[in-house]
Amino acid sequence: MVRYDPVNDPDWRLAKLCDRSGAAMLLDVGANTGQFATRMLRAGIPSIVSFEPLSGPYAKLIGAARGYTQWSVAPRCALGATEGKVEMNIAGNSQSSSLLPMLRRHVEALPNSAYTGTESVHVLRLDDFVETSLAGYDGAFALKMDVQGFEGSVLDGAARTLPRVRVIYTEMSLCPLYEGSPAFIDLYARIVGLGFRCVGVTPGFIDRERWEVLQVDATFVAEGR
Template structure:
C-alpha cells in the first residue's frame, strides 16, 4: 500500500472526496488539491466562465475532472467585467479609489469588455454533494455563500479568497465573509497564502511584486467546527481527515478526526499509529 492510500483506507471513505472549484482558472498555478487528484483520491467539478482558462482546463483534465462555463452567483443577471489582467475579472466594478493606492493594480484592473451573464446559485447547480468548496471569484464570494447555504451543509471545508482592502465597488471584506461562514458552522483553520503589496508610488527592488506591509487579501481555509464533532457524520469526518492531510498538511487535524472515528468504531484501534508511521 502506498502512503497516499494509507489514510484513505484508515478512514474508510465510501467514495472519493468531492471538490467543487468556483473560479477554477489555472492562472495562479496548480490547485491545492493537485496531489489528491493525481492519486485518484478526489473528484473535481470546476466552474470557469472565461474561455481561455476554460480551454486550458479542458485540454489537461483527467477522468476525475469536469469543468463547466457557468458563472456562480445569486441566480440573477449581471455584467461580468473582464479586465486587462484576467485574474481580476469580476461581477463587481473595480474601485479606482482603492486601486490607485497600489502599484500596477489600476492598469491590471482596467475593464476591457463587459459581458451580460446569467449567474447560477450554488444551491441550484446540478451537482452531487461536495466535501470541499474552493472559491476565488474576485469579490463575489459572499454572494455565492449566501446562495449556497443548503449545499454547504454537507461540506466540511471551504477554501476561500478573502479581501482586507475592497478593490471592487461594494466588495464584502474579510469580516463579512467570516461572519457568514461562522454562521454556517465553519471556523478558520489555516491561511495558506497572504498577499501583501507596496503602497504606491513606492516600489521595492524595481519589482511591483516585492511586497510592502499592506495586506490586501488572503486564502483562508475554513473547516466544520471540530469543537462539536457530534454534529458531523462519520463520512464527513473521514473526508475532513483526507482534506486536512493531503491538501493542507494538517496532520493534527487528521489525527483528531481519526480519534473521533476510532471512538465511533469506524477506524482501527491503531489507526493513529499507522498514520504517524508515515513520518518515521
C-alpha cells in the first residue's frame, strides 16, 4: 500500500496537461466501449468525442456515453488516411482488434486476443470529420490514439487538424505486434517532427510470461503553440 499521489496517476496527469495546454476537447480515437473516456471525464476533461468502428463495442460505447452532455460519440467509423470501406479484424478480447494483421508475438503474449472474424467498417479522415461535424468548435484539441498499429494512417488523415492539437496521447509498440505498424522509434520521431515533446511514458501491454513490456502509452505536448 502506498499513499496516492495524483501526479503519478496517468489519467489525472493527462487531464492536467490538457488543461495547461488549453486543449478543451479530447478526440478519443479507438474508444472501444468507452473505458478511457469514462476515466478522463472523472479526471476533469471538459469535452470528449469518441470514435469506434466495430458494431459490438460501439453499441456499448453509446450506452456508456448516454447521460453525459460533455461526451459525444461520432457515427461508427475508423479513422485513417483515405475514406472508404475496409474489413477490420475482430479480436477475441475486442480491445486488440485492428485493421492490420496481428503477428504471432501478440497472440503468444495474450492468447485470447487472436482474431475471430472480420467486419466491414467505414474509414474517415479526421480532417474531414473536424471540418464538418466540429465546424462550430474553434478551440484546441487533445488527440488520443488507441488504434493497434494504425497510428500513422490516423496522422496521415489529420494534416489540417494537427496544428490545432496541443496534446497527443498514443499507444506505441516496443516490438512488432501488427503487420505494417510503425516501430516505436519511427512513430516517436514522427510526432516529435510535428513539433511535439514527449513528457511521459507509461507501461501498457505486458507479456506476463516473459516479463516484457510490449506496448506503452506515451504523452506528447506541443512546443511553442
